[in-house]
Amino acid sequence: xxxxxxxxxxxxxxxxxxxxxxxxxxxxxxxxxxxxxxxxxxxxxxxxxxxxxxxxxxxxxxxxxxxxxxxxxxxxxxxxxxxxxxxxxxxxxxxxxxxxxxxxxxxxxxxxxxx
Amino acid sequence: xxxxxxxxxxxxxxxxxxxxxxxxxxxxxxxxxxxxxxxxxxxxxxxxxxxxxxxxxxxxxxxxxxxxxxxxxxxxxxxxxxxxxxxxxxxxxxxxxxxxxxxxxxxxxxxxxx
Numbered sequence: 001x002x003x004x005x006x007x008x009x010x011x012x013x014x015x016x017x018x019x020x021x022x023x024x025x026x027x028x029x030x031x032x033x034x035x036x037x038x039x040x041x042x043x044x045x046x047x048x049x050x051x052x053x054x055x056x057x058x059x060x061x062x063x064x065x066x067x068x069x070x071x072x073x074x075x076x077x078x079x080x081x082x083x084x085x086x087x088x089x090x091x092x093x094x095x096x097x098x099x100x101x102x103x104x105x106x107x108x109x110x111x112x113x114x115x
Numbered sequence: 116x117x118x119x120x121x122x123x124x125x126x127x128x129x130x131x132x133x134x135x136x137x138x139x140x141x142x143x144x145x146x147x148x149x150x151x152x153x154x155x156x157x158x159x160x161x162x163x164x165x166x167x168x169x170x171x172x173x174x175x176x177x178x179x180x181x182x183x184x185x186x187x188x189x190x191x192x193x194x195x196x197x198x199x200x201x202x203x204x205x206x207x208x209x210x211x212x213x214x215x216x217x218x219x220x221x222x223x224x225x226x227x228x229x
Contacts, residue, residue, distance in 0.1 A: 004157075031215060040124075042203050042219030043158070056216065091157060095215055104207075104215060106157035 002026060004107035006092050012113045013082055020078045021110045025094030032075050033104065034067055035091040036060065043091055049075060050097060082114045117142045119206055121220035128194055129228050136189040136223045138204035145206065148187050150178055153201040153222070161189075161202075194227045201225075 005024045013019050025032050030051050035043035046065070047057045051072035061067075064082075069075040079086055089111050095104040118141045128134055140148060147165045151158035162171045164180035164187055171178050175198075178189045191198055201224050205217040 033216065035217075035219075040221070040224075042119075042121075042205070042222045043217070045216050045218070048216055104217065106159075108156045 004092055004094050004105050006090075006107040006110050008110060009108060010111050010113075012115065014115050015082060015084060017082055018078065018080045019082055019112065020076055021090055021112075022074060022076050023092030023094075023107055024074045025092070026105060027073075028096065029094035029105075030072065030097050031095045031104075032069060033093045033095075034075070034077055035093065037089040037091060037109075038087075046077075046090075079112075082112075084114045087112055087114045117206060117208070117218040119204055119218050119220040121202075121204055121223050123223060124221060125224040125226070127226045127228065130195055132194050132227075133190065133192045134194060134225065136191075136202050136225070137186065138188070138220055139184075139186040140204075140206050141185065142206045142218065144208075145182075145185075147207060148180055149205045149207065149217070150187070150189050151203040151205065153203055154199075158203055191225075194225075196227050196229055199225055199227045 007022045032049045034046040037043040045058050046061050047067045049069040052069050064080045067077045089109045091109045092107045093104045120139050122137045147163050149163050150161040162178045167182040175192045180187045201222040203222045205219040208216040
């Protein structure tokens with residue numbers, strides 16, 4: 001499968017723990033986006049990379065959140081000291097820099113539950 | 116800040132019914148409006164609309180953009196249970212360092228009963 005992959009698919013953690021999610025984009029895509037989707041809402045933009053450079057972070061991304069894309073390939077999203085409000089689906093998407101905006105392919109998401 | 120609003124938030128119909136989903140937008144430097152279908156996982160792309168009044172069609176689904184009213188509709192005719200999903204509309208940021216960043220609406224949850 002050459003699509004966007006995300007791991008793990010599900011994560012259950014206790015409040016206060018740290019969690020890390022991974023996204024592997026389509027190999028020739030140099031743009032990578034993270035979104036968060038809570039129940040009953042559309043996805044909300046969190047952050048965006050072009051190659052290894054993090055070009056924008058949403059106000060939604062508090063200091064407890066950090067994202068990296070060290071070699072311009074896979075990306076990780078870490079949440080420190082998780083809170084119950086962090087429970088959501090975390091979606092990753094990738095696209096070519098020369099592609100149109102709709103050519104943004106989404107991964108299956110990581111569903112986080114914070115107890 | 117860009118804003119996309121969808122209505123209704125949820126809709127329950129029976130197979131064979133026709134439904135119309137609405138999306139309105141307030142987007143700086145508007146370039147396009149996108150529709151996605153989301154079943155229990157990632158959103159899958161349906162349509163991209165850039166020009167007003169030109170209908171895009173795929174099987175029983177069709178969509179049209181009205182730039183004067185800053186809105187779009189998605190029609191589904193002869194609905195089937197497999198159409199049950201969340202339908203999302205989104206508009207991408209048109210330029211600068213945020214190019215491609217999508218602003219989504221809340222989604223419309225469509226439930227089709229047999």
